[in-house]
Amino acid sequence: MTNEKYTDHDVEQLLNSMPKQVDLRAKEDVWNAIKKQSMAPKQKKSKPWLPAVITVAALFVLVLFVQSLLTTLDSTNMESATEMSLNDMSEGSSGATENSGETADSSASMATEESEEEVDAESAKSFGMQFAQDAHLVFAEDPLLQNHTAVPFSLSYQAVAFPVTLLIPNERIQEDFPDGFPTQLELYEAYSTEIDEQALGFDEYLPLQGTVVESERGLEITLPEDHPYDMASATSEVYFNTLQNLFSKNYLQAYLLDEEGQPLEWDQVGPLTDPIELSATGLAYSPIQNAIGEDYLVPYPRTSYDSFEIALNELQAPENSVVEPILPSSIAYVLEETEDTVTFVFDETLTADSMPRRDLVVMIESLIATAASFNKAVIFENWDPAIYPLPEDTRSLVGVNKIVLPSQ
Amino acid sequence: MNDSVFHRIYDSYHQDLFQFLIYLVQNRQVAEDLTQEVYIRVLRSYDSFQGNSSEKTWLFSIAKNVAIDHFRKQNVRKKRVFDSFDWEAIQLTSPDMRPEQVVQLDEEKSQLLHYLNSCTGDQKMVIVLRYFQQLSIQETATALGWTESKVKTTQHRAIANLKRFMSNVREGEMIYDK
Numbered sequence: 001m002t003n004e005k006y007t008d009h010d011v012e013q014l015l016n017s018m019p020k021q022v023d024l025r026a027k028e029d030v031w032n033a034i035k036k037q038s039m040a041p042k043q044k045k046s047k048p049w050l051p052a053v054i055t056v057a058a059l060f061v062l063v064l065f066v067q068s069l070l071t072t073l074d075s076t077n078m079e080s081a082t083e084m085s086l087n088d089m090s091e092g093s094s095g096a097t098e099n100s101g102e103t104a105d106s107s108a109s110m111a112t113e114e115s116e117e118e119v120d121a122e123s124a125k126s127f128g129m130q131f132a133q134d135a136h137l138v139f140a141e142d143p144l145l146q147n148h149t150a151v152p153f154s155l156s157y158q159a160v161a162f163p164v165t166l167l168i169p170n171e172r173i174q175e176d177f178p179d180g181f182p183t184q185l186e187l188y189e190a191y192s193t194e195i196d197e198q199a200l201g202f203d204e205y206l207p208l209q210g211t212v213v214e215s216e217r218g219l220e221i222t223l224p225e226d227h228p229y230d231m232a233s234a235t236s237e238v239y240f241n242t243l244q245n246l247f248s249k250n251y252l253q254a255y256l257l258d259e260e261g262q263p264l265e266w267d268q269v270g271p272l273t274d275p276i277e278l279s280a281t282g283l284a285y286s287p288i289q290n291a292i293g294e295d296y297l298v299p300y301p302r303t304s305y306d307s308f309e310i311a312l313n314e315l316q317a318p319e320n321s322v323v324e325p326i327l328p329s330s331i332a333y334v335l336e337e338t339e340d341t342v343t344f345v346f347d348e349t350l351t352a353d354s355m356p357r358r359d360l361v362v363m364i365e366s367l368i369a370t371a372a373s374f375n376k377a378v379i380f381e382n383w384d385p386a387i388y389p390l391p392e393d394t395r396s397l398v399g400v401n402k403i404v405l406p407s408q
Numbered sequence: 409m410n411d412s413v414f415h416r417i418y419d420s421y422h423q424d425l426f427q428f429l430i431y432l433v434q435n436r437q438v439a440e441d442l443t444q445e446v447y448i449r450v451l452r453s454y455d456s457f458q459g460n461s462s463e464k465t466w467l468f469s470i471a472k473n474v475a476i477d478h479f480r481k482q483n484v485r486k487k488r489v490f491d492s493f494d495w496e497a498i499q500l501t502s503p504d505m506r507p508e509q510v511v512q513l514d515e516e517k518s519q520l521l522h523y524l525n526s527c528t529g530d531q532k533m534v535i536v537l538r539y540f541q542q543l544s545i546q547e548t549a550t551a552l553g554w555t556e557s558k559v560k561t562t563q564h565r566a567i568a569n570l571k572r573f574m575s576n577v578r579e580g581e582m583i584y585d586k
């Protein structure tokens with residue numbers, strides 16, 4: 001055999017003869033190690049630096065969100081048993097907007113001169129500012145949408161496609177597209193080259209290779225012969241998920257074609273004669289950090305669950321270590337579900353002190369985004385609404401992971 | 409933590425799980441840690457195991473996810489996504505331990521293990537499950553969440569790659585001998 005080339009049989013025989021590997025530890029040692037490992041706290045990634053664009057955007061969002069907080073809470077204070085804290089929030093917000101030069105006439109009229117309330121207002125303002133810093137979601141009520149357009153987008157980090165919502169100033173779109181409002185495809189093509197992915201803490205992935213055109217049947221994507229997207233299951237996954245993130249809200253299907261216009265031959269799959277389904281519902285959103293330690297809500301794994309309850313189980317006990325459970329076991333609740341709503345009735349009042357701020361916001365937003373994926377609104381009972389200004393109907397969610405593009 | 413479930417799974421599958429992971433990561437310490445991680449996930453989700461597949465393939469599917477998460481984490485500092493492609497294609501290996509440290513192997517087997525790391529991640533997992541764990545095509549497909557035809561294709565390509573690598577080495581040796 002040594003003078004010949006290897007055959008399949010030779011290789012298979014060699015593989016079959018590989019020695020058994022044995023764990024030499026005693027069973028008790030393994031069990032003790034498991035108990036120790038399961039109790040070890042997860043390491044948090046550090047945040048070495050923040051890109052200037054994010055800092056600027058965060059400050060901008062901060063100002064407007066405090067105002068948003070005010071508006072939302074004003075509209076609900078007549079209905080809620082927590083009228084006092086809502087008024088406090090309004091008062092606090094007015095101060096923030098005055099400082100920034102924004103108008104806040106309605107909230108200013110709510111202000112009183114009692115020192116106790118001023119303290120409460122300061123506290124509420126603090127909540128509002130924290131919320132603005134931590135918020136990932138864009139709702140239809142977002143005041144930024146008065147002069148920005150929300151555009152679904154996608155960024156990529158470590159072979160995970162992150163859905164993001166770009167808020168592009170309307171005046172900028174008008175300048176870039178003087179002949180009329182662009183399609184989602186045109187917006188993607190115009191702005192995908194302008195996103196500094198590395199500065200935002202992501203891998204350089206956009207723009208996608210190939211050409212994309214709209215047709216009557218959906219999107220038609222022509223990829224070059226040497227495209228890298230089918231090199232492995234992970235590359236396929238991130239590519240298809242990116243297409244979903246970018247186009248699912250505007251297009252139902254995408255057809256992948258080769259340069260001859262024929263169904264694309266996908267490695268290990270064969271010709272893609274069936275279109276790629278772009279719509280995705282029943283997703284469970286968990287937080288994943290990017291390269292600079294920022295939290296983003298990502299449906300990971302990209303699985304469509306049959307019911308909200310099953311998705312919630314995945315959020316509580318993910319079957320992977322990429323994402324963390326969002327609901328700590330210390331937060332007990334009863335879930336009530338109807339066709340349109342999911343209600344969380346907390347056993348103990350959920351307050352700003354119930355858990356770390358970041359975890360609290362992530363939990364609330366993850367539940368909202370997941371429920372919205374089932375077209376259900378989230379209602380919380382036995383909680384302090386001051387910790388997060390829920391819109392009246394959380395199905396007004398426009399997108400997750402807000403990124404504000406500067407004017408120019 | 410349910411220790412009775414642990415004891416039963418340990419008695420039935422522990423060495424299989426360990427072997428699967430050590431051949432994938434080729435580092436005993438890492439394999440031990442990952443095996444423990446598999447148990448943690450298994451114990452956490454055992455109540456939700458529906459029995460749609462065999463317990464063994466369910467365990468391997470969890471072990472596969474644990475291994476992929478491990479390699480994903482290893483690539484934290486990769487700057488470009490195309491490096492992640494390499495993760496799947498080439499870097500499904502722990503570079504801090506040479507194969508001969510895993511087990512005393514003869515030269516031929518040592519080379520085989522070395523070239524296994526040159527296969528893609530998908531190919532490597534199929535080889536480990538099919539040849540080292542002796543899983544059937546169907547069991548492998550269930551454990552990896554693939555179709556049987558994908559398992560067959562991937563296995564075929566992996567064997568072809570290994571055959572090519574090993575033949576090149578032999579050819580080189582023959583030239584050297586001459």
